[in-house]
Amino acid sequence: MSIANTLVPARDTRALLIKWIVGLLVPIAVFTFVWSGEAIINNALLSLLGTGNVALGISLFIQLAIFILILYATVIALAGYLVAADSGQRGMIALWIDILVFVLVPLLLVITQGLIIGLALCAIVWPLFFLVRRRFAKALHYTPPQPLQNLQILDAEQRAELMSRGIMGGFWFSVALAVVWLVADLIFYITGTLPTILLILAVIRTLILPVAGYFLGRLGGVIALRRTLAQKDNGNGESSTDRAGRRISKRRQLQELSTSHKREEARDLVPNDLPLRSTGAQRFYLILIVAFILFYPVIDPFLFSFGTDGRLAGYGDAGYYVILALGLNIVVGFAGLLDLGYVAFFAIGSYAWGIIGSTQLTNLLSLPPINPHLLSALFWPMIIGAALIAAFFGVLLGLPTLRLRGDYLAIVTLGFGEIVPIVFLELDKYTNGANGIVGVYSPAFPGANWLSATPYYYLILGLIVLTIFVNIRLRDSRLGRAWIAIREDEIAAASSGINLRNTKLLAFGAGAFFSGIAGAYHAAKLGGVSPDNFSLGDSIIFLAMVVIGGIGSIPGVIVGALAVYSINLFLLAQLDTLAADPSNPLFAVHNAIASVFPGFTFGNIRNLIFGVLLVVIMIFRPEGLIPSARRRRELHAAADEQVEVGALDVVPGAPGFEDEVRI
Amino acid sequence: MTLFLQELVNGITTGAIYALIALGYTMVYGIIELLNFAHGDIFMIGTFVCVSIFAAFGITLSSSPPTGLALVGVLLVTLLGSMAVCAVLGVVIERFAYRPLRNAPRLAPLISAIGVSLILEDVAKLWKGINFITVPQIFPQIFYHIGPITISSINILVIVVAVVLMIALQWLVTRTRTGRAMRAVAQDREAAALMGVNVNRIIAITFFIGAGLAGAAGLIWDLQYGTTIFYLGFTLGLFAFTAAVLGGIGNIVGAMLGGVLIGVIEALATLIPDSNNGGIGLPHGGAPWHEAIIFIVLILILVFRPSGLLGQRTPEKV
Numbered sequence: 001m002s003i004a005n006t007l008v009p010a011r012d013t014r015a016l017l018i019k020w021i022v023g024l025l026v027p028i029a030v031f032t033f034v035w036s037g038e039a040i041i042n043n044a045l046l047s048l049l050g051t052g053n054v055a056l057g058i059s060l061f062i063q064l065a066i067f068i069l070i071l072y073a074t075v076i077a078l079a080g081y082l083v084a085a086d087s088g089q090r091g092m093i094a095l096w097i098d099i100l101v102f103v104l105v106p107l108l109l110v111i112t113q114g115l116i117i118g119l120a121l122c123a124i125v126w127p128l129f130f131l132v133r134r135r136f137a138k139a140l141h142y143t144p145p146q147p148l149q150n151l152q153i154l155d156a157e158q159r160a161e162l163m164s165r166g167i168m169g170g171f172w173f174s175v176a177l178a179v180v181w182l183v184a185d186l187i188f189y190i191t192g193t194l195p196t197i198l199l200i201l202a203v204i205r206t207l208i209l210p211v212a213g214y215f216l217g218r219l220g221g222v223i224a225l226r227r228t229l230a231q232k233d234n235g236n237g238e239s240s241t242d243r244a245g246r247r248i249s250k251r252r253q254l255q256e257l258s259t260s261h262k263r264e265e266a267r268d269l270v271p272n273d274l275p276l277r278s279t280g281a282q283r284f285y286l287i288l289i290v291a292f293i294l295f296y297p298v299i300d301p302f303l304f305s306f307g308t309d310g311r312l313a314g315y316g317d318a319g320y321y322v323i324l325a326l327g328l329n330i331v332v333g334f335a336g337l338l339d340l341g342y343v344a345f346f347a348i349g350s351y352a353w354g355i356i357g358s359t360q361l362t363n364l365l366s367l368p369p370i371n372p373h374l375l376s377a378l379f380w381p382m383i384i385g386a387a388l389i390a391a392f393f394g395v396l397l398g399l400p401t402l403r404l405r406g407d408y409l410a411i412v413t414l415g416f417g418e419i420v421p422i423v424f425l426e427l428d429k430y431t432n433g434a435n436g437i438v439g440v441y442s443p444a445f446p447g448a449n450w451l452s453a454t455p456y457y458y459l460i461l462g463l464i465v466l467t468i469f470v471n472i473r474l475r476d477s478r479l480g481r482a483w484i485a486i487r488e489d490e491i492a493a494a495s496s497g498i499n500l501r502n503t504k505l506l507a508f509g510a511g512a513f514f515s516g517i518a519g520a521y522h523a524a525k526l527g528g529v530s531p532d533n534f535s536l537g538d539s540i541i542f543l544a545m546v547v548i549g550g551i552g553s554i555p556g557v558i559v560g561a562l563a564v565y566s567i568n569l570f571l572l573a574q575l576d577t578l579a580a581d582p583s584n585p586l587f588a589v590h591n592a593i594a595s596v597f598p599g600f601t602f603g604n605i606r607n608l609i610f611g612v613l614l615v616v617i618m619i620f621r622p623e624g625l626i627p628s629a630r631r632r633r634e635l636h637a638a639a640d641e642q643v644e645v646g647a648l649d650v651v652p653g654a655p656g657f658e659d660e661v662r663i
Numbered sequence: 664m665t666l667f668l669q670e671l672v673n674g675i676t677t678g679a680i681y682a683l684i685a686l687g688y689t690m691v692y693g694i695i696e697l698l699n700f701a702h703g704d705i706f707m708i709g710t711f712v713c714v715s716i717f718a719a720f721g722i723t724l725s726s727s728p729p730t731g732l733a734l735v736g737v738l739l740v741t742l743l744g745s746m747a748v749c750a751v752l753g754v755v756i757e758r759f760a761y762r763p764l765r766n767a768p769r770l771a772p773l774i775s776a777i778g779v780s781l782i783l784e785d786v787a788k789l790w791k792g793i794n795f796i797t798v799p800q801i802f803p804q805i806f807y808h809i810g811p812i813t814i815s816s817i818n819i820l821v822i823v824v825a826v827v828l829m830i831a832l833q834w835l836v837t838r839t840r841t842g843r844a845m846r847a848v849a850q851d852r853e854a855a856a857l858m859g860v861n862v863n864r865i866i867a868i869t870f871f872i873g874a875g876l877a878g879a880a881g882l883i884w885d886l887q888y889g890t891t892i893f894y895l896g897f898t899l900g901l902f903a904f905t906a907a908v909l910g911g912i913g914n915i916v917g918a919m920l921g922g923v924l925i926g927v928i929e930a931l932a933t934l935i936p937d938s939n940n941g942g943i944g945l946p947h948g949g950a951p952w953h954e955a956i957i958f959i960v961l962i963l964i965l966v967f968r969p970s971g972l973l974g975q976r977t978p979e980k981v
Contacts, residue, residue, distance in 0.1 A: 338770070400962050403969040407698055411908040412965060414901075415958030422955040426946050536901070540777055547774045597789055604793065608785035614778030615760050622767030 007214075009168050012088060016165065019092045020082050021173050027103045028075055028177065033184055035111050036302040041068055042198055043302065049197065060298060067295040071288065076174050076213050078284040080220025083169025084162050085227070085278060087271035098276065101129050114304060115311070116566045123563070127620075154228050162228065162270070163221040170217015171210060178209035227270045227280050293461065297454045312453035316525060318565045319460030320518040323467050325545040325561035326554065327514030330471065332543065333552035333628075334480060335507035336487025337401075338410040341417020342542050344397075345390040345512035347534035349519020351424060352386035353379070354437040354529035364430060376444030379524060383463075387516035393420075394512025398505040405490075414536065421534045436530035440523050456525050463521060467514055471554055474510065483507055484552075541568065548617055550624025559625055568610050575602035665811040670930040676818045676887060678926020679825035683880035684903035685910070685918040686832060687753075687873030693849045693913035694869045696769070700776040701756055703900015704783035705874045709749045709881020710891040711791055714798055716741045728801040737801065738882075742824075746878035753874025754867050762863070780897070787893040795892045798885040821883045828879055829919055832872065836915060845869055849913065902929075902957070909961055911974020920972060925957055932956045 009017055031037045044064035105125055110118030136142070154162065185202040188194035194202075272278045292299075296315075300308045324346060331339045355361050357379060362369045370378075397416045401409050424431045431437065442450035449455065474480045482503045485493035494500050523529050541564060549560020579590035579602055586602075594600040617625075684706050691699045720737055722728065729737055760779050764772040805816040836842035847855040848865045856862050884899075885891060906925045910917025935949025935956075945952050964972065 332770070400966045404965060405969070406696075407692065407912060408908060408965055408969060408971070410698065411905060412962050415905070415961055418901075419955040419958050422952060426951050428946065543770075544774055544777065547770045551768065551770060599792070600789070604788050605785050607781040608789075611778040611781030611785070614781070615775050618767070618771045618775040618778070619760075619763045622764055622771040 007168055007171055009172075013083075013165055013168060015092070016083050016086055016088055017168060017172050019095060020079055020086070020169060021176050023095055023099045024075060024079050024082075024173060025176055025180065027099065027107055028072075029180060030104060030107055032181065035107070036299075037068075037071075038184075040064055040299060040302045042194075044068065045198060045201060046195075063295055063298045067291055067299060070291040072177075073212070073216055074284055074287050074291070076170050076177075077216040077220045077223075078281065079173035080166040080170030080213075080217030081224050081280055081284065082220070082275050083217075084166035084221045084224035085270045085272050085275040085280060087273050087275075089273050095276075101126070116314075116570050120566055120571050123567075159225060159228065162225055163218070166221020166224055167214060167217040170215075170220055171213045174209040174213025174216070177213075178206045181209075182206045223280055223283070224270050227278070297457055309453045312457045313525075314570060316453060316456045316460045317569075318562055319457075319464055320521050320525075321542075321545065321565045321569075322464050322558055322561045323460075323518040323521075324515050324542050325549065325557045326467050326471050327511045327518070328542050329511075329546050329552065329554070329557045330474065330483070330514070331507050331511035332546055333557065334475060334483040334487065335504065336483075337504065337507060338407065338413070339508075339511065340410050340414035340536070340539055340543065341397075341420075342413075342511070342515060343534045343536070343539040344417045344420035345394055345515040346519045346522070346538070347420050347424060347531075348393050348512075349386040349390045349516035350523040350529045350533070351431060351437070351519075352389045352516065353382055353520035354440050354523040355431070356382055356385075357523065358437055358440045358528075360430075360432070360437055372441060373444060376441045379441070379443035379520070383517055383520045386520035387513045390516025390519065391509040391513040394508040394510075395505050397512075398508035401508075402501055402504060414539070417536060417539050421531055424534075425531045431529075431531070434531060436528055436532075437523075438528040440526070440528050442524050442527065460521060463517055467517070468554065468558070475554070479503065479506060487552075544614060548614070548624055550627040553624065553626050553628030556624050556626030556628065563625070567613065568606075572602070572606040572609055575606065666934060667931070668812045670934060671927060672812055672814055672818065674927030674930030675923055676821050676926070677929060678906075678923035679822050680880050680884055680887070680922075681899070681903050681906045681926055682919040682922025683825055683828060683876050683883075684899060685906040685922045686829070686915060687877050688900075688904050688907040689910070689912055689915060689918040690845075690869050690873045692907065694845060694866055695761070695765075695772075697761060697772045697776065698904070699873075700773070700900070701760075701779035701783060702873065702877060703896035703898075703903060704780045704787075705749050705752055705756075705896070706877040706880050706884075706899060706903075707787060707891070707893065707896030708752060708783060709745045709878035710798075710885050710895065711787055711796070711881075712745045712748045712878070713741050713882045713885045714791070714796055714891070716744045717799055717801065722799050722801055724797060724799050726799070728799065728803075730803075734801065734803075742879060742882050745882050746875040749878030749881065750871045750875035753870040753877075757867055757870040762866075780900075784893050784896070791893070793893065795890050798889045798891060800886075800889055802886050817886050821887050824879065824883050828876060829915075832876065833915060835872070841865070841868060905957060905961055909964060909971055911971030914971070914973045917971055917973035924972075928957050928960055929953045 028037075041064075044061050047058070047061045106118065106122045109121045109125075112118070113121060182202060185194060185199060189196075189199045270278070270280070275281060297308070297312055300311060304311065324342070327345075328339060328342045331337050331342070355364075357375060359369050361367075397413065401412050404412060425433055428434075443455075443459065444450075445455060475484075482493065482498045485496065485498055486500065486503060486507075490500065493503075522533075545561040545564045546557050547560070548564060549558065550556025575586065578584050579586040581587060590600070590602065684703065687702045687705070688699060691697055691702065717723075717737075720729075720740075722737070728734070756779050760775045761772050764775055802817055802820060807814050807816070807819075836845060844855065844860045844865045845868070847858065847860055848862055852862055855865075884895075902925055903922065906921035907918045908921070909924060910919070910921030932949040932953035935952070936944035937946070937948040938944035939946050949956070968974070
């Protein structure tokens with residue numbers, strides 16, 4: 001079979017190709033031409049050729065080039081994967097609407113409103129979309145197609161078919177992209193905004209793209225194939241791999257599971273009704289997100305023009321909230337110990353680096369000051385030191401609470417959270433009291449300029465990655481399972497041989513450890529420590545991050561921390577600034593309210609808006625935005641379990657049956 | 664010693680207010696195991712409502728206060744008005760913020776309560792502004808000297824009102840049908856429902872009474888201290904909640920005891936000398952430390968009595 005033959009689509013494949021090429025091409029075209037994709041590439045190329053802004057330098061070119069390559073390659077391979085993985089059951093229009101709402105709308109909002117406000121607006125648009133969609137589905141008596149009607153073991157022929165669909169997807173998508181891009185570049189050239197040299201490169205690109213598309217599509221196909229049900233090789237049963245055997249039994253398991261489980265598990269398999277949500281596609285999204293985050297400081301000036309440093313500083317702050325939320329998640333989410341005084345450990349971590357990392361300690365001990373370079377380098381060991389100090393106090397707090405249950409525990413932790421800031425405030429001999437500690441040194445790292453925000457961005461990124469990694473390992477470890485056992489049932493856990501005392505103390509210690517890390521970072525970033533930053537209100541914000549994200553769910557807690565940070569500490573804090581600008585729609589809103597309530601500012605109702613959001617989110621998503629799968633199963637175990645009808649007093653379907661089952 | 668007794672009297676007065684607020688916490692906790700963070704803010708709304716009712720009677724800072732029967736009438740109307748507004752507020756909050764979460768995971772209503780607390784604070788800000796509000800002093804302040812200590816007429820009024828309300832509550836909970844239903848729901852919601860208790864109604868009544876007591880606390884706070892501000896509920900709520908836990912959460916007598924105890928500790932803490940002047944004590948004296956001292960006492964008590972002073976150690980359900 002020649003390559004040319006492979007690339008001629010059959011009829012049903014043609015429909016799939018149109019569906020996905022249009023679906024993916026529109027957002028990527030918007031990114032390239034409306035936003036800054038084109039600008040990034042052209043700048044990168046020009047700086048390489050030495051004709052553009054030379055000051056940008058070669059390292060910038062390399063970073064931009066890597067980002068661009070990853071971005072486009074991933075999207076092309078994704079196109080291949082999606083064409084291969086799609087079962088074709090869901091219609092073209094439905095998919096396009098999904099892509100419009102979930103990709104295009106966010107993209108446009110972020111372009112016009114900036115990253116954080118754009119995403120916050122999405123959080124308003126999406127629930128509205130869900131609402132409208134549900135209404136429509138009800139009005140039209142729409143029933144979703146049964147999942148996995150075509151869950152089957154693919155034979156060799158079908159696998160080859162899948163593979164060729166993947167190749168075609170990648171190839172034709174890149175062809176379409178190349179053509180659109182070339183036409184756009186020609187228009188730019190004619191209107192005189194594109195230098196000739198870039199046009200030549202554009203022609204080369206047009207030739208390379210289809211070839212790259214062929215191979216990337218193949219890659220997409222391979223990834224799709226790895227998620228199929230493989231046929232058991234009957235010819236020589238012995239050689240049938242363990243893998244295939246597992247798949248078969250998995251299928252058998254699937255038949256016995258309930259529909260919801262089926263849906264959940266089926267997301268792994270190909271062909272797939274919801275390929276966009278399949279775990280295969282999620283890998284691609286992960287690559288895109290990681291690339292975006294990793295190269296963000298470089299591409300930010302192209303995406304949002306001036307003000308990069310300020311934005312990066314903001315994201316750095318969001319980062320330590322993520323660490324704090326993940327740390328609190330160990331105590332509250334894994335071990336189920338309600339902690340309302342988590343801010344205390346954050347304060348301890350901050351003061352630990354604040355006192356050591358400034359002249360405070362040497363002044364107190366009447367020693368000659370340490371060489372600033374040495375002090376800066378001390379940050380690296382001290383970040384662990386601060387974390388260990390915080391962990392020690394975590395264990396110390398844990399000790400008196402061991403015998404307490406539920407909300408008695410909450411009040412003791414709350415009390416601890418109140419005591420610690422008072423101690424720091426009143427022991428002003430050592431901590432400067434209300435003035436706080438000033439002149440805390442930033443970390444030292446060869447080649448990094450700590451006056452700009454970029455090194456802090458990468459520092460917090462590294463710390464977050466470390467925290468996430470440790471959290472995942474902890475959760476899956478013996479200790480993590482012991483925590484979860486305690487959360488579910490303390491008595492049962494103790495009866496199974498779990499040492500309650502040690503396990504609980506380790507939970508407090510581990511949780512405090514991470515807030516110590518966040519604290520040290522906070523002190524270094526701020527260049528000082530102020531006792532105002534550690535109030536009960538902050539503890540409550542941390543708790544809200546964990547609960548809104550989804551207790552015990554690591555991705556949920558990250559999303560929750562970012563959401564609460566961006567809404568409460570970023571967006572709502574900016575409302576007054578935004579309303580002061582006459583061109584902003586908020587200006588009119590502000591004036592209208594101010595005519596009823598004299599002296600009204602958005603600052604005065606900031607908490608009101610946040611409070612309403614908290615209540616609404618909790619009512620509509622009581623388990624959080626991304627509930628942990630394990631907890632969801634525990635919470636709904638009763639609903640999912642088959643009930644033996646004979647054991648019930650109420651006949652199924654009769655009034656009151658629901659309550660009976662729940663008990 | 665004189666100072667000690669004097670602070671004891673002050674402490675008992677403040678403690679009576681804490682106790683009234685603590686009752687709301689403890690009742691709600693007892694019945695649905697929810698830390699009702701918004702409760703302190705309901706109390707704060709109560710203090711604001713009293714100011715508005717005074718204004719409606721034409722009593723301002725500059726006008727001369729009513730006397731005799733008129734004074735009693737104004738006080739009674741204000742008390743009932745404040746209690747009614749707060750009680751209705753409590754029921755509305757329960758209906759819209761907590762009832763939808765009755766079967767949700769445990770922390771969801773807690774976050775919802777925090778949300779309501781934030782909402783109430785900002786509503787108060789919009790209503791009366793962000794500054795301290797001075798309440799007109801309508802109750803004649805007479806000082807009685809018993810030996811070396813001084814008791815004002817307001818102190819006595821505060822304690823009397825608090826004690827009367829607590830006795831009424833105790834009677835309601837232990838002697839009436841509603842009270843029995845409340846205790847039944849607190850013990851086992853499903854079983855109570857099976858016995859024909861309307862659980863939703865009983866929970867609403869609990870919120871009604873608890874919030875009403877907070878409204879009463881609002882009036883006596885205004886009389887005693889003569890000033891209020893929108894964030895008052897947060898701090899006081901915290902102490903009241905501590906009082907509820909100290910006494911044994913869910914236990915009404917315990918809440919009263921805890922409230923008075925915390926008021927007394929808070930008052931006595933101010934007697935601790937300043938160690939910066941040399942000698943034993945704490946830096947800057949005891950006053951800035953009072954919160955820390957309260958919580959340290961709380962932690963110590965809980966270490967030895969994990970269910971609070973009067974809380975019963977219930978056998979754990981397996």
